[in-house]
Amino acid sequence: MSSPVLQLSNIVKEFSGVRVLHEITLDVLPGEVLGILGENGAGKSTLLKIISGIYTKTSGTVSVNGKVVNLKTPVDAKKLGIAMIPQEFNLISSLNVFENIFLGSEIKSGLFLNKKTMREQTHELLKELKTDLDPNALIEDLTVAQKQMVEIAKALVSNANILIMDEPTTVLTEHEVRILFELVERLKARGVTILFISHKLKEVKQLCDRLAILRDGHLISLDEVTGLNEKDMARKMVGRELNQIYPEKSAPQEETVLKVSNLSIDGVLKNINFELKKGEVLGFSGLVGAGRTETAEAIMGLRHKDSGALEVNGKRVEVNSPVEAVNLRLAYLSEDRQGKGLILNFDIPKNITLISLKAYVKGLINKSLERKKVKEFVSLFDIKAASLDTKLINLSGGNQQKVYLSKWMDTYPEILILDEPTRGIDVNTKKDIYHFIRQLIDDGLSVIFISSELEEIIGLSNRVIVMRSGEIMGELTGEDINEEEIMYHAAGLTRQTA
């Protein structure tokens, strides 16, 4: 066996005295794909950030190629060939692909940039990665998957031989995931070592050679993937058996709470018509970019509509701003939690009451009432934070999502639109969210559930609408709600060819 390329020994990390990593010792072998699996707040991200120089460890040592190294900044890590592919891409959208790839390590001839060489090298690299990406394409014109490709190419240009991928598949469609996996195989063939973070058991099993499972800051196990099954992995990750991930479906009522007619936005949405029944979970499926988010945003008054009528509880309504939508007891949990949902430098109470603040104001904000209400949410959703005053930026993704959900629940909505509510969230929190949705239905709410994960659409929805390129392609109920039917509509196939 070859000697480890990266060795972690007794890594400890504390935040203001709270220990989040407990003496993690881990060897990473050259050219392997090492999966790192764990729930929210298990310490995955913290560990990676230490390896990539974003956080400094409290104690322990990191060795690269057998030598103890001192990683103080991401630049130190980069010099040692460690690169992180972030979840939020750091690309400059007004520059093109090769300019981004060589950003900070530009090739020059004399005083001037040698664009020709950079373009050629980019072309070579992209060809090797088997993508048809044009080196001259502007970043802003690329899809999420293509941007990820650019990030990976950028890391390779800087001679990275340890690549950290932090939940790279959460933003990808299934097809794109397959392309990414093929790419990972090719990178492996090049001798690149990959640390692959995920909470998707299936993925990890398919892709990784070995698997490290973290729980509550401890390394629970480190095994060859071949001997593991998904159930074992889930049990180790959660610390107990997972049963009944999806709650039982309940039967919706006859009453229509929301009716959308002829909703169109030029070039984005074409003639969207649907109804939502009281007590229903209406799934919206489709590929990324099918127009589901745009439909939701148009309903919420966040987008200009070129045509379309809205009826809430049988009454014709005009919604041209989110203020009006909130007054009609509509709520929309955006897919972009950090960009559109939460103010990361605000603490928990300020985030939760941001929309509902009026309810706490009698001239001045009644802060004790505000905190009291927020404490209720914290215990209802089991939000894990050092204190109420913790800023959102210091919470894990799952806990952020719970705060986001609390924020909308505090507006007492009757119709809740959830847009990818489980994206980037571990199994346990996912399950919490599914059961919470069922609780809402029992309380008389109605839910529009947008998701790219077929499994959860199938597991939760009473009815499923499938969209493609801004149009509704089909509506499925009962037995028809299955993977095949959904994919068939999402791909835009017609009956005849089937």
Next chain:
Amino acid sequence: MSKIDWSKYAPLIALIVLVAISAMASEHFLAARNISNVLRQVSYTGIIALGMTFVIIAGGIDLSVGSMLALVGVLTVMILNAVGEGWFAVVLAIGAAIALGALFGLINGAIVTKGRVAAFIATLATMSIFRSLTLYISDAGEIVSTNQKYPDVGGGYFLSVPNPVWVFLSLAIIFHILLNHTAFGRHVCAIGSNATVSAYSAIKVKTIYLITFVITGATVGISAVMLSSRLNSVSPGDAGLFYELDVIAAVVIGGTSLAGGKGTIWGTVIGVIILGIINNMLNLLGVSAYLQGTVKGLVILVAVLAQYKQTR
């Protein structure tokens, strides 16, 4: 967990250190008369800095405040002289000054929000416009008040503290409450932190942003009254000249982030006083007036560098 966040108190610590050094460097510094003078001198820019804090937290900036002060000052004294003698005229003029300031602030805010012009550019333009209008209206000549009562407003004392200082400190308290204990203040921080999240949270982002400019305009109006009544006149070319720099510097020294989203009123008050003490000490120590700008510039740099360090 009960670790004290020292960075939060950096402006206060800086002020205490500065007062201690000043007291040692000059025996005159702690004299009641000197302290009262320093506070009066800073209250004119200080009042505006309180309003500016809102604009900057909301993610904007207002470069026009100095020119606006001259314009409001000239118009106010003209209105005062037109109305005539007595306290009635004074009260009317004060009302007019605040209303005019708010109106000019509204114009700034409207250009920024409705016209979608960056605040820096929009107020750079109105800075030039306001100054030019001031010179045109006054024919570049000093406008002197003929009202006998008017000088008492800014020149008077209450409990042996100059009136402008009372106004500055009372406004500071009101604005502190406005920023920390009202929905409006919360919304200002929210839009400065992340305008998209705020819009998605059903906050009227543009309206809130606009109001911060109106508030700043109103503080300019108040400051114009204090300054013009104390001097009993307004000099159209000099009044409020470079005030925008002192005002913005005070806000930044007080720990408010130029990137928006976070800041405090008490920080701004301290920032204002720090700038005032530095000016005062340089005078007491007989440092050349030409060098005072250098010192002020260095202080601003240190304050911003300290902030930058914190956020990393």
